[in-house]
Amino acid sequence: MTDEPVTLDDDGFVVEDTGVPSHRSPAPAPGSGPLADRIDQIRRDFPARYSAPIIDQIRVELRSRLITDGTLLDPFCGVGGIHVLRDDGYDTLGVEIEPEFAACDARTTEGDSTRITSIPAMKDHVGRVRAIVTSPAYGNRFSDGYLGSDNEKCRRCNGSGQEPVAVNAVNSATRDCTMCGATGKAKSKRRGYAIALGRRTSPNSGGGMAWGPRYRSMHGEVIQQCDRMLEPGGWWMVNVSSFLNTDGYQPVMEWWLGAIARVARVDGLVAIETRRMKHGQNGDRRVPAEHLIIARSPTTIDVSGDPR
Ligand SMILES: C[S@@+](CC[C@H](N)C(=O)[O-])C[C@H]1O[C@@H](n2cnc3c(N)ncnc32)[C@H](O)[C@@H]1O
Numbered sequence: 001m002t003d004e005p006v007t008l009d010d011d012g013f014v015v016e017d018t019g020v021p022s023h024r025s026p027a028p029a030p031g032s033g034p035l036a037d038r039i040d041q042i043r044r045d046f047p048a049r050y051s052a053p054i055i056d057q058i059r060v061e062l063r064s065r066l067i068t069d070g071t072l073l074d075p076f077c078g079v080g081g082i083h084v085l086r087d088d089g090y091d092t093l094g095v096e097i098e099p100e101f102a103a104c105d106a107r108t109t110e111g112d113s114t115r116i117t118s119i120p121a122m123k124d125h126v127g128r129v130r131a132i133v134t135s136p137a138y139g140n141r142f143s144d145g146y147l148g149s150d151n152e153k154c155r156r157c158n159g160s161g162q163e164p165v166a167v168n169a170v171n172s173a174t175r176d177c178t179m180c181g182a183t184g185k186a187k188s189k190r191r192g193y194a195i196a197l198g199r200r201t202s203p204n205s206g207g208g209m210a211w212g213p214r215y216r217s218m219h220g221e222v223i224q225q226c227d228r229m230l231e232p233g234g235w236w237m238v239n240v241s242s243f244l245n246t247d248g249y250q251p252v253m254e255w256w257l258g259a260i261a262r263v264a265r266v267d268g269l270v271a272i273e274t275r276r277m278k279h280g281q282n283g284d285r286r287v288p289a290e291h292l293i294i295a296r297s298p299t300t301i302d303v304s305g306d307p308r
Contacts, residue, residue, distance in 0.1 A: 035103050037178045042100050043079050045196035047142045050081035050135060051274045054239050057292055058133055059088060061237060061268065065294075070130030075113035075226050076206065080105025082133060093125060097205045100197055112204050114221040117228050131235035132226045136219055138252050139211030140243045142192045145200060152186035159184040211243075211250045220259060227263040233299035236264050239272075241290040253291045264295035 062068070069089050074082035077094030079101050086092050094108040095116055102110035111119040117126050137143050153159035157177035161184040165175045176182035181198020193207030194200055201208030209215040230236075238260060242253040257266065271289035 035100060037175075038100065038181065039104055041178060042196055043104050045191070046079045046101065046104075047191035047193060047196060048135070048137065049079055050084075050239070053272055053274050054135070054290065054292070055081065055084060057270060057272050058237055058239070059085070061270065061292065061294055062088075062090075062131065062133075062235075065235065065267075067131060067235060070231075071125060071128065072131050072133045073125070073129045073226070073229055074134045075116055075132065075222055076134050076136045077102070077105075077108045078135075080108050081135075083107050085133070090130075093122065093129070095119060095122065097202050098193075098197060098207070112202075114204060114218060114225060116222070116225045122229065126229055128231055129229045129234055130231060131237060132230065133237045135239035136222075136256075137193065137206040137209070138241050138243055139206070139209060139215045139250070140241075140245070140252075141190075143201075143207050143209055144192060145194050145208055146190060146192055147183065147194050147198070147200070148185045148190075154180035154184055154186050156180070157184060211252055216255060216259075219256075223259050223263060227297065230297050232297065234297045235267075236260050236293065236295040236297075238293040239290060240293065242287050244287060249287075253293070257293055260293055260295045264297045266293065266295045268292075268294035270294070 071091040071093060072082060072085055074092070074094045077096040080094055080096075082094050083092045083105055092107065094102075094105070095111045095113050096102040096108050097110070097112050099110050102108045109119060109121045111122075116122050154161075154177055156179040157163045161177055161180065161182040162174040163177045163179075164172045166172050177184070180186070183198055193205070204218060206215060206218055209218060238256055240253050240256045243250050257269065260266065270292040272292060273289050
């Protein structure tokens with residue numbers, strides 16, 4: 001995990017790199033049965049997969065900048081939406097902190113992107129990635145850690161957390177319930193990272209951080225690390241959205257724009273209206289559009305050989 005001490009400046013950027021490797025070896029989902037049994041459910045419950053308009057816009061922005069091949073890296077890979085771009089001629093790499101989400105696509109590596117350059121599967125790609133293409137969590141309600149109602153029992157296991165499984169024609173055994181992840185609780189109709197997992201998110205996951213200083217620190221570290229993954233002149237394409245809550249407008253997109261501008265030259269800011277924006281309950285309490293921030297790293301290599 002990633003609670004190793006690092007020095008951060010006011011914006012959450014790492015001043016010193018401790019070089020502590022962060023990759024965790026694949027582990028079964030805590031408190032659950034075989035992960036494979038839960039994958040379909042997790043894919044269905046995942047709250048924030050790339051929508052078609054976002055992926056289409058990413059395609060347009062890549063092609064219009066003549067980026068037609070090379071490696072695309074998603075450090076917040078979720079259930080693996082980035083890998084669809086393999087059909088367009090790119091190589092794709094993805095890193096995802098939650099084992100259950102990472103397991104949804106075999107091409108995704110489980111790990112913490114605040115230490116992405118130390119993840120064994122990423123080491124050969126340091127300084128060679130053509131574009132970081134990603135969508136972080138936004139620090140909104142999806143990330144509030146809510147696990148569902150305590151009062152309502154899971155329909156499949158009736159609250160026991162265990163479900164029967166046939167061993168052979170005669171015998172049966174029990175296993176952790178694949179619907180509720182052994183919590184015994186009914187899933188909430190609300191969507192969220194913790195609800196999809198059936199447990200709390202990992203300590204360094206942006207999927208469990210409300211918009212605020214901790215959110216900015218963690219994401220600032222990832223930006224610095226990913227900057228080292230890029231080739232000279234490499235690109236950033238970050239899909240993000242500000243949001244409204246009871247405290248008013250939360251300027252998440254604006255923070256990302258400023259943070260990316262510290263490492264790269266901003267080349268575009270595209271507003272994309274997606275289906276979630278205007279429709280349904282609370283439609284009038286949503287910001288009018290998500291955004292795609294596009295930026296380019298410096299093309300020169302300094303004398304120390306550091307590509308930045
Ligand atoms: C908005 S979702 C990305 C969804 C993705 N675009 C897709 O189509 O599936 C953000 C993801 O970042 C992951 N994440 C948050 N913090 C992370 C970290 N420190 N390292 C790696 N992944 C992280 C979360 O678990 C979540 O799955």
